[in-house]
Amino acid sequence: MFATPDESHRGSPDQPAGCPLPGIVAAFTPRLAEFALRPGFGAAVDQHAAQIRELLYAQGPELLPLPLDRTELSDYALGLLDALGETGRLEPVGYDYAVHRLTAICWLVREQGLLTS
Secondary structure, eight states: OOOOOOOTOOOOOSOOTSSSSHHHHHHHHHHHHGTTTTHHHHHHHHHHHHHHHTTTBOOOOOBBOOOOOHHHHHHHHHHHHHHHHHHOOEEEEOOOOOHHHHHHHHHHHHHHHHTOO
């Protein structure tokens, strides 16, 4: 699978072993450049990012986004990847739900700096 946890990553306090986020970022960062050419794709990814934030309770009482928790986002991504694997959708292509969701995860990781120590 394209976005599996980095098998060579042994784990550290900042990036536990089995974290899928580095693989997702590596696989979907090139898709971020498509936002300029396909505004509809960018809008769909933005909506998916908002839904993920809402699912992970990343909104404060002032309606300002709170920082995402790397562990919670990683757990969410693992669940999504497991579900995709169970349905046989190991390599999403085009502009379907899986591509939108995984690109949104990539965008959130980069926006929040979740792979930096």
